[in-house]
Amino acid sequence: MENDEEMKKDEFSYPGMGEIIFMKTEKFIENVLNWGRRNSLWPLTFGTSCCAIEMMPFGTTKVDSDRMGVLFIGDSPRQADMILVSGTITKKMARRLLNVYEQMPDPKYVIAVGACNVSGGLYHDSYNTIHGIDKIMPVDVFIPGCPPRPEEFMDAVRVLQKLIKENRSKAQMDHERIL
Amino acid sequence: MKEYFEKLKGVLGNKVKDFGVDGTEYSVLLVDKKLLKTAAEIIRQDFDVLFMLAVADYKPKFELNYVFSSYDKPDTIVIRTYITDRDYSIDTLTEVFDSANWEEREAYDLFGIKFNKHPDLRRILLPEDWPGHPLRKDFVVTDEVRNWTGLDLKF
Incomplete structure (x- = not known):
């Protein structure tokens, strides 16, 4: 239960939340590029x-x-x-x-x-x-x-x-x- | 077939020996390697091309078989000679037969035989900076030789 709460806390109130969004964008672009490369x-x-x-x-x-x-x-x-x-x-x-x-x-x-x-x-x-x-x-x-x-x-x-x-x-x- | 030998014997005397006929191939032993160019010039009157130079290592001496053939005759003549000197050198035939150029480069590459006055004596099969002459009997294939690449690898 404690772990779950910590995870929830991390997910919603982490100070560097913007970085996560940026990383996710990077990951998304990378996925699209890899899709193009491999096909x-x-x-x-x-x-x-x-x-x-x-x-x-x-x-x-x-x-x-x-x-x-x-x-x-x-x-x-x-x-x-x-x-x-x-x-x-x-x-x-x-x-x-x-x-x-x-x-x-x-x-x-x-x-x-x-x-x-x-x-x-x-x-x-x-x-x-x-x-x-x-x-x-x-x-x-x-x-x-x-x-x-x-x-x-x-x-x-x-x-x-x-x-x-x-x-x-x-x-x-x-x-x-x-x- | 016999007339080629007679022609050689007329000029070179007892420096050539008859090895006999095998099919259309006629073998001649040349005792003195310095007379090779003279013999090749006589052969050039009847034959058109040096189509093979076969070298064998019977250490310490090398056996060289020059095989000459003609475009309009079925005959083949083989001049066999030996190099026994320590410097392993012999006169080039490039001035008489043009095809000798690459054949002699190959012999130099794999056996390390020096051909005097050869116009372009470089390696032909192996990389330019290869160490040693691999078809010699005293060449040992070690791990160092196997793993040699001669490359400046970046990764």
């Missing part, structure tokens, strides 16, 4: 090997990415929200990947596709590949498989949408909020 994820396709072949059906009719807002419109990093890194990343390619990644506007999301990008995969003992791209860039969602099926791309986008909704994506956690 219109334009991808940048960074395909270097066989996973890119599985990425192509993701945009075609059978596994239709358009209905989730993932439109394969023009591969430009300047208009992309997320990057689909599909394929083995060698150490020479890692610089090019980061170069492209840094051109993307914030907030940016990363999906690592395939065993090579999760842990090194087939090339776990190689001298010339990056063993998991989480070593060089923040990754939101990993898709295992060698290569994964196109349906798993859809699953990854669903997971990413959930992360954005809950403010748990790397871009929202690591960087300062835009607001």
Whole structure:
């Protein structure tokens, strides 16, 4: 009973009540922004090997990415929200990947596709590949498989949408909020 | 097939040895690596392109197989020579065959063989600041090598 009264007291007679209203407004705007972000994820396709072949059906009719807002419109990093890194990343390619990644506007999301990008995969003992791209860039969602099926791309986008909704994506956690 | 060898033997004498024919491929052993350019100039009269340079590490020496082919003949000729010096250098063939440029850059990249007077001897496959030459027998893949990225990471 005492707790309930305290809560009531807090709710109605807290001195910084204006701040709460402001925070709620901020939260509201953030929710609206996240709603927009998660329902219109334009991808940048960074395909270097066989996973890119599985990425192509993701945009075609059978596994239709358009209905989730993932439109394969023009591969430009300047208009992309997320990057689909599909394929083995060698150490020479890692610089090019980061170069492209840094051109993307914030907030940016990363999906690592395939065993090579999760842990090194087939090339776990190689001298010339990056063993998991989480070593060089923040990754939101990993898709295992060698290569994964196109349906798993859809699953990854669903997971990413959930992360954005809950403010748990790397871009929202690591960087300062835009607001 | 035999006439190519006879042509080489006419100029280089006993510095070349016959390795025999395998299908349409004819192998020749070149004893002295300094005569490689002379041999390549003779081969250039009959063959058009150096389409492969295969290197093998039998430490301490390197075996180099230059494979030449022609556009209008089915024949292939292989010149095999060895590098035994400690400086691992050999003359370039870029002045005779243009395709030697990238093949020799690859051999330099992965084996560390120096090609004298090569116009553009840079790495071709690995990053420019890569430490070591990975296809050598004495190259050990350690964790340090595996985790090397050469990147200045910000996150």
